Amino acid sequence: MSDGPLAGVDAVAWHRLHHAYGPATDVPDQLRALRSRDEDRRADALACLSGNVYHQGTRWQASHAVVPFLVALVDDPETPDRAAVVGLLHRIAIGDRRDDGLPFDPREAFAAGDAFDGPEHDGLLQRFYDEEELSDDECRILDAAAVRWAADSYFAASACLTTITGWVSDPDDLVAAHAAALVAWFEATDGVVSALVAVPEHRTRPRAGANLALAHTPAADVRVDRRLRELIRSGTTTTAVTAAVACAYRDGEALPEQALSILVEASGRDDLEAVPGWDRALRGFVMLALQRLGLG
Structure with a gap:
């Protein structure tokens, strides 16, 4: 049975991607819950996703993988609360940046992430996830990792810019308004x-x-x-x-x-x-x- 806009969600290796609370194996069900007819279930899913892939402004390994599914959800008029989903997409793609950062230069903003090489530091990430004590140098590498994950999320959204731009003319005024605010951060x-x-x-x-x-x-x-x-x-x-x-x-x-x-x-x-x-x-x-x- 097709998942509609979430087709392919189970093909992602979520168990290999971490969010703020561990392996991101709970993400597919949270994404599916955004399509629920139950308003409380949708609100819970939105809150959970906000807390685990956008935790206090930090993006994680799993964050960029969520972006194309959020885009697909918003692009489907059958999805409830589409404006709220655009808001979550905005937070994941842009973080907690304010408008005084516009026009936005991603190369400058994400330059610090160049110090992080994922495969080379897999062991360090695992120690971090296991809550082991880390040195100052290791913490600096993790800071670079957070910038890299933020960049990955931003560029995942940038790859969908044509679709997001289409929402500026969406019949739903809130979706259109949120889309206008979001495209301001891209080329x-x-x-x-x-x-x-x-x-x-x-x-x-x-x-x-x-x-x-x-x-x-x-x-x-x-x-x-x-x-x-x-x-x-x-x-x-x-x-x-x-x-x-x-x-x-x-x-x-x-x-x-x-x-x-x-x-x-x-x-x-x-x-x-x-x-x-x-x-x-x-x-x-x-x-x-x-x-x-x-x-x-």
Whole structure:
């Protein structure tokens, strides 16, 4: 019998991959539980996966192997709670990094992982899993291992970027908004930028998330700048504010006067909506935008 989006999950050698609590043999059933009709069972599975393959921000050997199955689950419209699964995928792929790390350079971020060679250090990993006492040098090697596992998870998600980008236009606003926040951490390909620009204005949550993602797109692009200016003039409050933030990030002091007026007005408000997929409050983005202009 096919497992649908989880086809092939039992072919992974989970017993050879560790997570925070030992061999990852419990992962397949936790992934399957994300498809359950029982809401409590799904919530438990999500919590367990968050705790074992993304434990307090640390990724493990098994973490990267979970990524393609999470992508497949989100890509299947029959999966319940898809936005929550995107959130878990985001944590595994990106870790606990905040938006001040954007634009993201994976080569620089994961350079320390080059000091770890898995096969050469298998014995050390086993001693670590057995909770044996380790020297300072051995602990440094394990720190490099954690960076390598984080890199493996990131690049596993990067390999699925085309699929993830497709979610930016998903009919579910929360899925689309979380996807917009996630693609901001990967290469700003033409496909990614086009998807972010194309989000309709009336879909406030994904449009706001797309604006914040475009704020961190480094390359000059006429399509992006034209779209942001349109949204400043005609968008809802959340859409206009996030578009103004994006203009400040991209244009600096050359931003349109209307964008500056929107930012100044928004800086005094405590009722701005949160943008799904972003940890920072929208007012925090406003204040950072003003700081970039020398006004914060």
